[in-house]
Amino acid sequence: xxxxxxxxxxxxxxxxxxxxxxxxxxxxxxxxxxxxxxxxxxxxxxxxxxxxxxxxxxxxxxxxxxxxxxxxxxxxxxxxxxxxxxxxxxxxxxxxxxxxxxxxxxxxxxxxxxxxxxxxxxxxxxxxxxxxxxxxxxxxxxxxxxxxxxxxxxxxxxxxxxxxxxxxxxxxxxxxxxxxxxxxxxxxxxxxxxxxxxxxxxxxxxxxxxxxxxxxxxxxxxxxxxxxxxxxxxxxxxxxxxxxxxxxxxxxxxxxxxxxxxxxxxxxxxxxxxxxxxxxxxxxxxxxxxxxxxxxxxxxxxxxxxxxxxxxxxxxxxxxxxxxxxxxxxxxxxxxxxxxxxxxxxxxxxxxxxxxxxxxxxxxxxxxxxxxxxxxxxxxxxxxxxxxxxxxxxxxxxxx
Amino acid sequence: xxxxxxxxxxxxxxxxxxxxxxxxxxxxxxxxxxxxxxxxxxxxxxxxxxxxxxxxxxxxxxxxxxxxxxxxxxxxxxxxxxxxxxxxxxxxxxxxxxxxxxxxxxxxxxxxxxxxxxxxxxxxxxxxxxxxxxxxxxxxxxxxxxxxxxxxxxxxxxxxxxxxxxxxxxxxxxxxxxxxxxxxxxxxxxxxxxxxxxxxxxxxxxxxxxxxxxxxxxx
Amino acid sequence: xxxxxxxxxxxxxxxxxxxxxxxxxxxxxxxxxxxxxxxxxxxxxxxxxxxxxxxxxxxxxxxxxxxxxxxxxxxxxxxxxxxxxxxxxxxxxxxxxxxxxxxxxxxxxxxxxxxxxxxxxxxxxxxxxxxxxxxxxxxxxxxxxxxxxxxxxxxxxxxxxxxxxxxxxxxxxxxxxxxxxxxxxxxxxxxxxxxxxxxxxxxxxxxxxxxxxxxxxxxxxxxxxxxxxxxxxxxxxxxxxxxx
Numbered sequence: 029x030x031x032x033x034x035x036x037x038x039x040x041x042x043x044x045x046x047x048x049x050x051x052x053x054x055x056x057x058x059x060x061x062x063x064x065x066x067x068x069x070x071x072x073x074x075x076x077x078x079x080x081x082x083x084x085x086x087x088x089x090x091x092x093x094x095x096x097x098x099x100x101x102x103x104x105x106x107x108x109x110x111x112x113x114x115x116x117x118x119x120x121x122x123x124x125x126x127x128x129x130x131x132x133x134x135x136x137x138x139x140x141x142x143x144x145x146x147x148x149x150x151x152x153x154x155x156x157x158x159x160x161x162x163x164x165x166x167x168x169x170x171x172x173x174x175x176x177x178x179x180x181x182x183x184x185x186x187x188x189x190x191x192x193x194x195x196x197x198x199x200x201x202x203x204x205x206x207x208x209x210x211x212x213x214x215x216x217x218x219x220x221x222x223x224x225x226x227x228x229x230x231x232x233x234x235x236x237x238x239x240x241x242x243x244x245x246x247x248x249x250x251x252x253x254x255x256x257x258x259x260x261x262x263x264x265x266x267x268x269x270x271x272x273x274x275x276x277x278x279x280x281x282x283x284x285x286x287x288x289x290x291x292x293x294x295x296x297x298x299x300x301x302x303x304x305x306x307x308x309x310x311x312x313x314x315x316x317x318x319x320x321x322x323x324x325x326x327x328x329x330x331x332x333x334x335x336x337x338x339x340x341x342x343x344x345x346x347x348x349x350x351x352x353x354x355x356x357x358x359x360x361x362x363x364x365x366x367x368x369x370x371x372x373x374x375x376x377x378x379x380x381x382x383x384x385x386x387x388x389x390x391x392x393x394x395x396x397x398x399x400x401x402x403x404x405x406x407x408x409x410x411x412x413x414x415x416x417x418x419x420x421x422x423x424x425x426x427x428x
Numbered sequence: 429x430x431x432x433x434x435x436x437x438x439x440x441x442x443x444x445x446x447x448x449x450x451x452x453x454x455x456x457x458x459x460x461x462x463x464x465x466x467x468x469x470x471x472x473x474x475x476x477x478x479x480x481x482x483x484x485x486x487x488x489x490x491x492x493x494x495x496x497x498x499x500x501x502x503x504x505x506x507x508x509x510x511x512x513x514x515x516x517x518x519x520x521x522x523x524x525x526x527x528x529x530x531x532x533x534x535x536x537x538x539x540x541x542x543x544x545x546x547x548x549x550x551x552x553x554x555x556x557x558x559x560x561x562x563x564x565x566x567x568x569x570x571x572x573x574x575x576x577x578x579x580x581x582x583x584x585x586x587x588x589x590x591x592x593x594x595x596x597x598x599x600x601x602x603x604x605x606x607x608x609x610x611x612x613x614x615x616x617x618x619x620x621x622x623x624x625x626x627x628x629x630x631x632x633x634x635x636x637x638x639x640x641x642x643x644x645x646x647x
Numbered sequence: 648x649x650x651x652x653x654x655x656x657x658x659x660x661x662x663x664x665x666x667x668x669x670x671x672x673x674x675x676x677x678x679x680x681x682x683x684x685x686x687x688x689x690x691x692x693x694x695x696x697x698x699x700x701x702x703x704x705x706x707x708x709x710x711x712x713x714x715x716x717x718x719x720x721x722x723x724x725x726x727x728x729x730x731x732x733x734x735x736x737x738x739x740x741x742x743x744x745x746x747x748x749x750x751x752x753x754x755x756x757x758x759x760x761x762x763x764x765x766x767x768x769x770x771x772x773x774x775x776x777x778x779x780x781x782x783x784x785x786x787x788x789x790x791x792x793x794x795x796x797x798x799x800x801x802x803x804x805x806x807x808x809x810x811x812x813x814x815x816x817x818x819x820x821x822x823x824x825x826x827x828x829x830x831x832x833x834x835x836x837x838x839x840x841x842x843x844x845x846x847x848x849x850x851x852x853x854x855x856x857x858x859x860x861x862x863x864x865x866x867x868x869x870x871x872x873x874x875x876x877x878x879x880x881x882x883x884x885x886x887x888x889x890x891x
Contacts, residue, residue: 453721453722471722471750472722472724472750473750474751474752475750516662518692521786522724522786524751525750525751526750553661553703555720556702556703556704556720556721558662558690558692558701559663559701559702560663560701561662561663562661562662598661598663599663635661636659636661639659639703642719643704643705643719645874645875646719646819
């Protein structure tokens, strides 16, 4: 599906507004949209809402053979899935330029910064290690997918618990969560990506661009940083020339933003931990906003099964047992057994629908035809759909 | 004749939110107990020439699993949902256009297919697509000791001897689609159908209540 | 059927609800019986003797006999005679291709402008905004737009959009804005002067004295979609006092 084209008028207005330091949703230049972090019922499931942008991350694990070059390190795998739900332009199963770019950036931000202790994921050196898989699903695209994805991925990794394992000789036992408490991953630090978009050849700069701002921007700078102000990755795209001062300024802004976001994520994780400890219900079902009119929830409801048995007996009794008609086997040539008529033969007569049932006597066939015509008649009578939106229904009463 | 005992039938708590995403033309998330699904609909929109049908809209249903890529299981579920939607939507009103329904698994704790169906129906309704009737999904499990369980959890599904999901329409309470697993007698099947039809009443009442709530500011 | 429909005006209806023509009416011998005539708008369909609801929403009635379902849809479906805001996407030969948000791009002849002739072509660029009217719109044909009315006058239609902002709202809000004596519009009028172009395809274009004011109007309209009249008035009053 094609994207709605951006009109010249929108482009001009956006650029003019940016010159005046105004943004579409009333934010200031360096403001993020509201960030909301929620968790699913599973460990390692995290939703991030960044304004209207919404992503979901799910972490999963399995035991695999390690890479030959690194026999005692676990494997971390990232995948950002641009679901067709997020935007009409995203297609399923096709690697678009955007998805390659996002995946690459997420890998650089989280894997290459060594924020996860991969050595602790080793079960048997050279033979078995944990593979941690992070799936990020984009559910709604309203710009700045990278920041939302990076927050979701790192939060999900922090939230995740893998099953405990023990090795005794050659035997490896994986314990279910009931047997032994699952173990969290050891996360050294939390890199978070902050995006800056540039307009008018780098004259103007905005933090956290929304979708329409992304469509008119000239260039993008993504800085991944942790709260210790260590830069984990930095990427500029779009082909704009930036001055050293601009990059420095961006990294300063990024450090402020990252510490704010890290604090938020920390609080969210803490809340969830408390809720789980207290045995409260947690997860997506609980995050359903009850105060909105678009949402409604009911409690457990019983289903009355008063007259079910009677009804069923009634139906069964009414339903006739279908006649068990098995055509008798025939022997067309010695050594070949055949049941029913072979329909692969050449057309000798006109094709009739039910060829297999020869056994039926002619009266039955007539009856069948009778009902068929009846059905056709019925078909003719029903539903009449004309193409006009407005329609007139005229009910005629007999004149007196 | 073999019959199941039916007593203490329950649906887990269920909930729904419509229009929660800004991009799709219609969206909904549906929750049954811990099972939850998010649905988004685009359409009627431009259709690819290769998929164009001259007298009706092309409906595409995509199911996104939570982990990894869609496989055979998702394909078969997609087909179940698509056929149900095709039966209830008036596709002939929008020829040569495309409708895309995307379903994202949020959490699977049993009765996933019925949750797909319910989320799909709410999203289609939110998109304002013309439908001849509504539909809902109900899952029934028959446990090893012959008890019918409606809206089973993942654990109950695992222990069950048979599992059936029905899509039921809102006008005649007829079966639009059925998907079954395991072995059961004809009598048990009929019992499950009647039970599902009973349960569907609750669902349709819920649909009505949530739409009423949604339009409460428009009256 | 008329009375059955009238009873449920203002109520929420769901797809699958239906009305049957009442056949049990006794034939009155004293007065002549008039044939009952109904006009069904969007969301209602005739199927044999029954009237089916096919969209969820509120049943509305306009005297004497027009009924329709008011629903909060976001995707536009072209209808003949409706005026929309389109974005020119291509010039091909003697037609422009215009995106109106429907399932297909609409075509617009370059002759369908006021005063346009073969020699004197209108100045339309790709990416321009157009306010135009559907002259052909049905499900089986490519929709066609025109920027002139039946008498050849522009009457407000044509290329526009210098300096304003285009944004999307729900189709329901657009219809409320365009309704005669619209309360949203009158609330807005009291705020500050602005130019407003409203297309029935859910696109609204605003231009006020400054960029700030334009943004305020746009955000107010977008948020008033999900508000009751009192909530909206409170918000508008706040804005007037200078909260934004």
